[in-house]
Amino acid sequence: MAAVDTTLRRTLIEYGQTTLAVVVLLVGWEVLCNVLSVPKWLLPAPSQIAADTWEIRAVLPMHFGATLAAVVGGFVLAIVTGIPIAVLVVYSPFLRRVIFPFLLTLQSVPKVALAPLLLLWIGYGLHSNMIVAATVAFFPIVINTATGLESVDKELLELTRSLDASTARVFWCVRLPWALPYIFSSLKVAITLAVIGAVVAEFVGSDKGLGYLILTSSGAMKTSVMFGVLLLLSLLGIASFYAVAWAERRLCPWYLPTNTDPPAI
């Protein structure tokens, strides 16, 4: 019981410190804005941000949902194209030589610059936002998956060879699980990139989404709403990151350190 109590106390202290820091920041911000009479369009006070964002609460879920759909859709699309491409590249030297130059070129082009072209080809709408998000998120998945599949212990592969195991069996039972931690570390990067990609697509051409809201409120000098939407966007990013991290803990528990004690304070 005593152990539980100390853990609980420690957790409360940790969260308490974080909360305190946030509160201090917000209060300081509010006070400074009032004392120095900072113009609303330049830097709105937290109370102003809350009030103005609250005012558009009726349309927020729709915009939030649109961006969330583009992020999740783009992320899934990046996975279902990225992982098979990595598998092809690992198993076929020919495809590696053919595909890699294209991948590198695609990666070196700034996606922001690519977005207008993609929208021109595919048209406006959720599906094109997903595709833009996917093109941004896809590269690290390909690279990490390929690295993971190739990093399998050489002696382990010799063992499978000594058993005359089929390529398919070795893939499903050895290579893919071996690559899983690599894949997940790329997914954690990819999900945050997917958020960027979705917002970029919404900037370029869209009639809904959080990116679109930022763009319109900026046009209308509604800086307070921009701040509110930015906060929502970062919440979306953080939540989706933790969703991936949670899936990682569930799917590759062997990879995580066995010592889960919190660091000593």
Next chain:
Amino acid sequence: MASAAAPLVSLEGVTRRFVTRSGTDVTALQEVSLAIERDQFVTVVGPSGCGKTTLLKLVGGIMPPTLGTVRLNGEVLARPSRKVGMVFQRPVLLPWRSVFENVLFPLEMLGWRTAPRKDEARRLIELVGLGGFENALPSELSGGMQQRVSICRALIYEPELLLMDEPFGALDAMTREDLSFELLRIWNEKRKTVMFVTHSITEAVLLADRVIVMTARPGRVVMDVPITLPRPRTPDTEFTAEFKDFAKTIKSAVYAEARGC
């Protein structure tokens, strides 16, 4: 067909060359001929780079010879044989699988059903002294325990021949000695043919019915010594005069050749 008269393993004039990255030819093994009878415990000893590991890979069928033939049960070995079990210097277990599932792993690779062998897996885990650790993950075990698991894994599909490539080389001296006697006990119970590669002359003599001494560049067999020490061998065996004689003979063969080049 396999004839009962043929030795389990026979190599006839086996040479293996590699081309290095820089394009030069390296002869890892040169004209090695030897035969290994069933149920023998054979150790192969020699300096690094003498082709010991290459020899095991050839017998395991995971690498073809450049010249010569490798036969298993009298048949020319063209591809990996399921009659061979391998143990490497490192345990190379699957980190996401429990001890029990790691032991069953080869059966899945062979495409066999695991259900009929589950009791055997438990028995093997018990045999190497890991009873109670069936559900542990490799990361929860010490190096010596992991190597015990890899021995079980090599035994689960009942191979006739066990190929061991410096299996205790990465362990500390005490664990190493423990595992050596453990291996002799298992060998005694299971009656397998064993080819065991090692750097250590002491280990080679202590375990073997026969020690094959190799030298480096190119890898050749320079001596083939039957070890007539009585069994069972004990930790005291290595302090007997006979043991020291064997060790001395082998050591002089290894070092004479090493000085020669």
